[in-house]
Amino acid sequence: MSQGFDGISLRDVAVELDGNAIVGGINLEFAPGSFTSLLGPSGCGKTTLLRVLAGLQQPSLGTVHRGGENITKSTPAQRDCGMVFQTLALFPHLNVIDNVMFPLRRLKLPTASMRERAMELLRMMHIEDMAAQPIDKISGGQAQRVAIARALAQDPHLLLLDEPFSALDAELRDELRTEIRVIQKKLGISVVMVTHDQEEAFTVSDQVVVMNAGAVEQVGSPATLIVSPQTQFVAKFVGRRNEITCYLNDGCLYQSETNKLVASDVTLASGSESNRYKVYFAPDAVVGSGEIEADVLFHRDAGGFPQICARCNGATIWLNNLWSDSPETIRFGLDMSRVFAFADTQCE
C-alpha cells in the first residue's frame, strides 16, 4: 500500500506571513512509516509547518522533498497526503458515507466501488452503523472518526493531523489516539500530527519535534526528550519540570534569592560561561534529604501518591512522594542524574 514512499524532508524551510516570520530554518525528516508529532505551545508554528507539508502553504524559503524529488511547488493533490483539520472540516451538506466517498469522486470510480471503499473505512473506524447519518447528528468522537476515514479514503502515503483530538474528552482522546496508532501501523503510512499535548505526543509517536517560537528546539524519540533535553525550553516544557533560578559559585549552584545550596556537582549542559542558571527537575526527581528549602503551600493526593505544592526561590514547584514534618516548610534534595541546568540566556 505504501511502498515506494521514501520519506519527506524539509530543508531550510522558512515561512513569512504579512512580513512576520512564522517559522524559520526548519530542517526535518519524516521517515516512511513513522509517526511524528510536532509538539509545542500555541503559536509556535506547528500548524504552519503542517500546511507546508500539505502544500497549502508555500514556504518563503527552503524546499520540501519526497525521496529525491523536490515537491515544493506541487499542489496539495500531487502530494498524496490526507489531512484531518482541527475543525475536522466535514462537509455539512453530506451525510457520513458521502463525506467519506467525496475524495473518491475525483477518481471517477463507479458509485458501487466508492461505496464499498467508504464502508470498508467506516468499518475500520467502527462507525459503519452511522453511514446514513447527517453530519450534524453525530457525536464529536464519531465526527473525528469520519474525518480520519475521509482522509484515508484516497489511500494516502502521508496522513497529516492538525490537533485532531483537542476538542474531545480525555477518555475518548486516549481511545482515538490508540486507534490511529494501530491504523498507522496496519497501513504502514507515515503520520505527522500537530499537538500541544505532551502525553498525546509521547504515547503515539516514534519521533517528536519540539518547537518554540518558529524554530525546532529538539528532535528525538519521546525517551530521548525526557532523558536528555538539549535546550532550556525542552527541559522546562517536556515533563512539566520545576524551575529554580540559581547562580554558580566554585562549581556549586546556589538559589539566587536565598543563597541556599542546590547542587554541588551538577553537570552543566551548556553555557558554562554564564553566572546565572536555570535548574530543571521533574517533580519525582527529588529525594527526602537535602539542602533545598521550600515553603509548603498545600498537600494533595495526586492519584495514588502524595504531592506537595511549594514556593521555592520565588517559584512555585511540585514535589512528589515527599512528606514534611513541618506543615510550613520542607527540605529536599535532588536526584542529580535527572537534573538539568542551563545558562539563563534571558538574563544575559
Place this chain on the structure above:
Amino acid sequence: MNKQQQTIAASYLLLTLYCVIVSFAPLLFLFTTAVSTTDPLTGEVLSYGLANFQEVFYDAYYAIQIAYTVGLVAAITVVTLSMAVPLTLAIAKLKNGARSAWVVMLLASLALSEVLTAFAWQLLLSHSSGIPGWLSYAGIISGDKSWWPSFPAMFVVLVYFSLPIAMILLLPAIRRLDPFLKESAYTMGFSKIAVFFLILLPSLRGPIFQTAMLTFLLNIGGFVISQQLGKPSDWMFAVFIADFMRTFNIPFAVALSFCLLVAVLLCLAIANLIFGRKPIENR
C-alpha cells in the same frame, strides 16, 4: 399548568394576536374591498361580489402580465444571486478593515431611496450627461440616444438595487462557513471551481435559498424603477396596481394585488418544494 407552560401559552397567545392584527385583519379588510363594487366618485360601496376578479380574468392580459412580472423577478433573483455569492465570498476573505469598508459601502447604497437610485441611473444612462454621451464623444458608439427607457436598463438597475441587500444577507452565513472546508477539498485534489460548486454552494444552500426568497419578495412589488427606467411594455405588475389606485378604482387594484399574491405564494411553494428540502440526502 406550571410557570413554564404558562409562559409558553402566553407567548403563543401574543404571537397569534400579532398575526391577527398585523396580517390577517388587514388581509381580510383588503379582501372585503376586493369583492366590493364602489362608486368611483363617492367611494360608497354599491355591492359585493366577484365582479372584480371576473374582470381580472376576463381575458389572459393580466395573467400574462403576472407571469411576465414573476418571470422577470425570478430572473433578477437568479442574476443577483449569481453575482452576490462570489462577490460576498470575496468580501468575506478580506481583512477586517477592508471588509468593514465594503459593508459600510453596501449599507450606504441601501440608504438611498428607490426613487433616488432610479433618478441617478437615468442620468448615468442618458445621452446628455451619461455613459452613452461619453462613449459617443469618444467615438466608440454613434448616435444620440439615451439608454433608457429600455428593458436592459430596467433589468440592470433592478439587479443593482437588489445586489447589496443580497450581499448583506449572505455575508454572515459565508463568514460562519468553516474556512478549512475549501482547503480540505484542495488536499483531495479538487480544483477551485469544483470546490465552489461541490462544497461552497451546497454548504450555503440554506442561506442562498433564504436570500433568494427575500430578493424575490422585495422585487415583486417594486414599481418605481420599473416605471422610471422601463418602457410601458416592460413595466411590472405593481405599476398596473398603482395606476388603478391613482384612478380610484381601489377594489380592482386590490383584486389585482390578490391575484399577484396568489401567484407569488404558488411560486414560493414550488421553490420551497424544489430547493427548500433538507440539505442532507440520506441515501
